[in-house]
Every structure is written in structure tokens, then in C-alpha cells.
Amino acid sequence: MIFTSYEQAQDAARILCTSGPIGELGAGPPLGCFAPLRLALGAIRQESLATEAILHMPDGPDDPFMETGKREVAEITSAIGSLLNWADIQLCRVEVCECxxxxxxxxxxxxxxxxxxxxxxxxxxxxxxxxxxxxxxxxxxxxxxxxxxxxxxxxxxxxxxxxxxxxxxxxxxxxxxxxxxxxxxxxxxxxxxxxxxxxxxxxxxxxxx
Structure with a gap:
């Protein structure tokens, strides 16, 4: 998924999280600095990737609920990655930029x-x-x-x-x-x-x- 507008990124952020820097993107006015957002997205992406790895560990016969969980986590990981790619190229307002x-x-x-x-x-x-x-x-x-x-x-x-x-x-x-x-x-x-x-x-x- 590639975001072509700020509004698309905000919609994705609202789905992912309602608190912290990601919640601020979804709920508030345009961000002045994207450093906290990049850090937050990077952290939850690592968590999501770790969850994916655990779900894919062989631990017995196929379970339809497990397969559903794998697909859902993969979709979440993909959404986080897309939002992180978008945030990575955004330009901050230099006078307030913490990057x-x-x-x-x-x-x-x-x-x-x-x-x-x-x-x-x-x-x-x-x-x-x-x-x-x-x-x-x-x-x-x-x-x-x-x-x-x-x-x-x-x-x-x-x-x-x-x-x-x-x-x-x-x-x-x-x-x-x-x-x-x-x-x-x-x-x-x-x-x-x-x-x-x-x-x-x-x-x-x-x-x-």
C-alpha cells in the first residue's frame, strides 16, 4: 500500500492506534515533526514481526483459527510498514523538528x-x-x-x-x-x-x- 495523501495516512493511523504519536497523527492537525511517529511505528513493527514469527512456528496440526490469525497479523505488519515508509519521507517544520x-x-x-x-x-x-x-x-x-x-x-x-x-x-x-x-x-x-x-x-x- 502506498499513501499519496496525508488524509490516507491519517485513516491508516486511526485504525492502527488511538494513543501516542500514531494516535496524534490520526486525530490531530498536521504534525510538525515526524521523529516520534517514526520511532513509534518502528517499535510496533518489530512487535508485529515478532508475533508473525511466533505464529509461523510449527507446533502441531493446521488450525483454521491460527491461519486466520496469521493473515490478520500479516495485514497489520504490512499496514505499519506502509505507514512507516510514508512517514520516513515526510518533511518536518525545521523550527520544531526533533529529528x-x-x-x-x-x-x-x-x-x-x-x-x-x-x-x-x-x-x-x-x-x-x-x-x-x-x-x-x-x-x-x-x-x-x-x-x-x-x-x-x-x-x-x-x-x-x-x-x-x-x-x-x-x-x-x-x-x-x-x-x-x-x-x-x-x-x-x-x-x-x-x-x-x-x-x-x-x-x-x-x-x-
Whole structure:
């Protein structure tokens, strides 16, 4: 099933659940942020898949009631999956968005065929950057990669985003590849355009490294 409108998704949500983020989708005005909905759908999908697996375990002669249960659970799992696929591509209002800002960054890098990994700072004690390109800690001096940072904290919500800073590192020498306008006070309203520009600059820098 593919939802082509918000109303179709709301109808499906009403059938699935009346409480929590799924219930809010079904009952309320358009959502500003889809992160809680995605998490809720992901959780009940796991439960539904687990139930399906249990129902399909061989445990004796065929039971018509069991077969009916299998079909019903399969339909529920399919509906949840369809709603999750729909929620996954919805755009939040950036000023209230609780989604991780690096979610879009990673997706755009993947679409640009740029490998990436999270960088952990022992000094800061947290994930402080995204490392774009092929980085090997054992031979860092021979690597060419780009560090994409956000005020020393990569795992932040979109609503708190204030721009990216990308620094290319080749042979141990660091140069600025991209810096958002007015960083670190870039308006969150330009988050999507800014992230797209950052990825374009990073991909270009890695190609020419």
C-alpha cells in the first residue's frame, strides 16, 4: 500500500492506534515533526514481526483459527510498514523538528556515493563529527577525508541547528572545505539548502583530493 495523501495516512493511523504519536497523527492537525511517529511505528513493527514469527512456528496440526490469525497479523505488519515508509519521507517544520540534523546529511552523502562514519572525540567524550571519505585511523596520515562538524556535537536536533563546518584533511594538513553562512549562528530556516550545499562541497573536495 502506498499513501499519496496525508488524509490516507491519517485513516491508516486511526485504525492502527488511538494513543501516542500514531494516535496524534490520526486525530490531530498536521504534525510538525515526524521523529516520534517514526520511532513509534518502528517499535510496533518489530512487535508485529515478532508475533508473525511466533505464529509461523510449527507446533502441531493446521488450525483454521491460527491461519486466520496469521493473515490478520500479516495485514497489520504490512499496514505499519506502509505507514512507516510514508512517514520516513515526510518533511518536518525545521523550527520544531526533533529529528537528528545529521540524518539528512548522511542521506545526501550516501546519495552522492560518499562513504561516511561517526567520529568520536575522547577529549569531549561524545560523537563530535562526521568523517566523510575513506578514513583509516591506522594510516590517518595517508588518508584524504573531510570532517563535518556542528559546534563539536554531531548528534543534535534540527531545530537547534546553526550550520555546518567542513574541514578537509589530506596528509595531516587541514583546510576549510565548507562553512555555513554566519556559522555557528546560521538560521535554521536554511537548514535543508545549507546541508545540500555542504554535501556538494564535501563531495567535490573528495573527488579532487
Amino acid at each position: 537528528r540534523a545529521d540524518r539528512l546529511l548522511r542521506r545526501l552523502l550516501e546519495e552522492s556515493m560518499v562513504p561516511s562514519q561517526t567520529g568520536f572525540s575522547r577529549t569531549l567524550g561524545r560523537n563530535n563529527c562526521l568523517i566523510a571519505g575513506r578514513f583509516d585511523a591506522r594510516s590517518a596520515e595517508r588518508s584524504a577525508y573531510v570532517l563535518i562538524e556542528h559546534r563539536n556535537q554531531i548528534e543534535h536536533a534540527v531545530r537547534g541547528h546553526r550550520g555546518w563546518r567542513a574541514r578537509g584533511v589530506t596528509g595531516g594538513v587541514s583546510t576549510t572545505v565548507y562553512e555555513s553562512p554566519a556559522y555557528p549562528h546560521t538560521p535554521v530556516s536554511v537548514y535543508r539548502e545549507d546541508t545540500l550545499a555542504c554535501v556538494g562541497a564535501v563531495a567535490g573536495a573528495l573527488r579532487s583530493a
